[in-house]
Amino acid sequence: MTDDAGLTIGVLGSYGGRNLGDEAILTGLLSDLRHLEPNARIIVFSRNPAHTALAHPDVEAVPWEGVSRADSSLILADLDLLILGGGGILYNREARRYLRVVRVAQERGLPLLTYAVGVGPLSDGVDTGMVRETLAGATEVTVRDQESRMVLEEAGLLNPITVTADPAFLLEPEDFPASWLREEGVPSGKRLVGLSVREPGRAAERLDIDGYHRLLAQIGDFLVHRIDAYVLFVPMERDDIRHSHGVMSHMTAAERGRILHGDYTPRQVLGLMRHFDLAVGMRLHFLIFAAMAGTPFLPLPYAGKVFDLAQRLGVPALRGVEREVEGPLLAEVDRLWDERDSRAEQTAQLVAKACDQARATSQVTRGVLESIRSRALSRAAEAQVPH
Structure with a gap:
C-alpha cells in the first residue's frame, strides 16, 4: 500500500429508502469521509442502490437486504473498515437486520x-443481545444523543461511548429560489410557516392518526389567523404526503395550506428553511434543518430523539404529540412567535455547539482511519523485507 492509496470503506445504514432525513445523514457522512480520506473507495450498502448511486455518483452502491452471507462476504472482503450509521437504526425488530451484515x-x-x-x-x-455483543467488538462507538448512550448502557454494553451529534449538522445548504416556491403554489409576500408531519409506523406506534391530524390542523388554523400565514407542509418521506393531506382535511383554512411536491435534495430542503417565518414539526431532520437555518421552531415530540433535540437546543420539550391537548400547545406556539427574536441568539449558540459536536464524530473517525492506514503500511513494509 502506497502513501497516496485510499482505503476501501463500507457504509451501512438506512439509505436508499427515499427518506430525506436518512439521506441527509448519508450526505453529511460522505462529505466527512471525503474530507478525511479523499482517495477512499466508498461502498454504500443501500436498500435502493440505483437511487443511492444517482444521488451520490462518486460512491459504489450495493444491496444488502435479501443478500446471502456468502455474497455479503465477497463485498466485505474488499473493505478496510465498516461504518455503521448514522441515524436511528438500532431498535426493536430492526437492529438484528443490520447487525447480521x-x-x-x-x-x-x-x-x-x-x-x-x-x-x-x-x-x-x-x-438487545445482538447490539450488546456486536458493538462490544467495535473499534469505536459514537452515538448521536444522550438517550442512545443510556439505551446502550442499559443493554449492558461496557465499551466507552462517545456522544456526538447527528451527521445532518454537517450539511451546507443549497439555494432554494423563491421561484421554486411560486411553482409550488406558494404566493409571495406572505408569512410562511413550515409544518412537518409523519406516519405512525414502528417509530411512533402510539400515535392516533385522526387525533394528531386534528391537533396539527388546529395548529395550522391558529397560525393562519394569528400571523396571517400560509402553511407549507414539508414531506420528509413519501408517506408524509398522505398524512399532510389528512391534516389539511381537518383545517378550516385549508385554502391557505400547500404541500411541497417537488423532488428535492437534503441540502435544498435545508435552503428552503430560510423562507419560513416559523417551523412546527414532528420529523427530527425537519427540526434540525430549521434550527440550522435560524428559523424559530417548535418540536412536536413523538420519540426520545426529538425530546433530546429539544433539550440540546434549549427549546420547550412538550409532553408528546400523542398526549397533547389543544390549549397548552397553541399557547406554546403563540409564545414561540412572540419570543422568536429574544430566543434567537441563545438558540444559535446551541446550534453552533451541536455542529461542533457533530464534527467530533469526524475526529474519532480520523483516529480510526489513521490507525488502519498505519497498520496497513506496516504490513506492506514487512512484506517487502527479504527473509
Missing part, C-alpha cells in the same frame, strides 16, 4: 465504527 464483517476481522448512530427503543431480547 455487521457480524459477517466481524467474522472476517473487519474493524467496525459506529458513526453517530441512534439507538432505541430497545427492549426485545434478541435485538
Whole structure:
C-alpha cells in the first residue's frame, strides 16, 4: 500500500429508502469521509442502490437486504473498515437486520465504527443481545444523543461511548429560489410557516392518526389567523404526503395550506428553511434543518430523539404529540412567535455547539482511519523485507 492509496470503506445504514432525513445523514457522512480520506473507495450498502448511486455518483452502491452471507462476504472482503450509521437504526425488530451484515464483517476481522448512530427503543431480547455483543467488538462507538448512550448502557454494553451529534449538522445548504416556491403554489409576500408531519409506523406506534391530524390542523388554523400565514407542509418521506393531506382535511383554512411536491435534495430542503417565518414539526431532520437555518421552531415530540433535540437546543420539550391537548400547545406556539427574536441568539449558540459536536464524530473517525492506514503500511513494509 502506497502513501497516496485510499482505503476501501463500507457504509451501512438506512439509505436508499427515499427518506430525506436518512439521506441527509448519508450526505453529511460522505462529505466527512471525503474530507478525511479523499482517495477512499466508498461502498454504500443501500436498500435502493440505483437511487443511492444517482444521488451520490462518486460512491459504489450495493444491496444488502435479501443478500446471502456468502455474497455479503465477497463485498466485505474488499473493505478496510465498516461504518455503521448514522441515524436511528438500532431498535426493536430492526437492529438484528443490520447487525447480521455487521457480524459477517466481524467474522472476517473487519474493524467496525459506529458513526453517530441512534439507538432505541430497545427492549426485545434478541435485538438487545445482538447490539450488546456486536458493538462490544467495535473499534469505536459514537452515538448521536444522550438517550442512545443510556439505551446502550442499559443493554449492558461496557465499551466507552462517545456522544456526538447527528451527521445532518454537517450539511451546507443549497439555494432554494423563491421561484421554486411560486411553482409550488406558494404566493409571495406572505408569512410562511413550515409544518412537518409523519406516519405512525414502528417509530411512533402510539400515535392516533385522526387525533394528531386534528391537533396539527388546529395548529395550522391558529397560525393562519394569528400571523396571517400560509402553511407549507414539508414531506420528509413519501408517506408524509398522505398524512399532510389528512391534516389539511381537518383545517378550516385549508385554502391557505400547500404541500411541497417537488423532488428535492437534503441540502435544498435545508435552503428552503430560510423562507419560513416559523417551523412546527414532528420529523427530527425537519427540526434540525430549521434550527440550522435560524428559523424559530417548535418540536412536536413523538420519540426520545426529538425530546433530546429539544433539550440540546434549549427549546420547550412538550409532553408528546400523542398526549397533547389543544390549549397548552397553541399557547406554546403563540409564545414561540412572540419570543422568536429574544430566543434567537441563545438558540444559535446551541446550534453552533451541536455542529461542533457533530464534527467530533469526524475526529474519532480520523483516529480510526489513521490507525488502519498505519497498520496497513506496516504490513506492506514487512512484506517487502527479504527473509
